[in-house]
Amino acid sequence: MKSLIIASAMTLLTIVGTAHATHELKSAPVANEESDGHISWHEFRHELLAYPSVNASMNQEGVITIIGHTNSRYGKNEIDRLANRVRGATEVDNSILTD
Numbered sequence: 001m002k003s004l005i006i007a008s009a010m011t012l013l014t015i016v017g018t019a020h021a022t023h024e025l026k027s028a029p030v031a032n033e034e035s036d037g038h039i040s041w042h043e044f045r046h047e048l049l050a051y052p053s054v055n056a057s058m059n060q061e062g063v064i065t066i067i068g069h070t071n072s073r074y075g076k077n078e079i080d081r082l083a084n085r086v087r088g089a090t091e092v093d094n095s096i097l098t099d
């Protein structure tokens with residue numbers, strides 16, 4: 001059931017135009033952060049490549065919605081921390097499931 005919910009949510013985000021992470025990269029700190037501590041949406045999406053089962057979208061009001069699955073609460077918290085640093089973000093809805 002959990003897999004079906006995750007798959008349905010990922011399909012929905014893909015349909016509305018969210019880029020899908022397809023390659024794993026190291027999850028190192030973002031190198032190009034601005035002096036105010038913010039990162040761009042592009043940099044955030046790049047960091048999400050380390051979490052191939054997670055998708056994110058941001059609406060025009062700046063609300064970031066994150067769905068998917070990570071193996072640990074640490075990964076979920078790290079993604080949330082990064083999302084809250086995105087320039088223009090007003091709210092983060094983190095619906096990531098963990099084991």
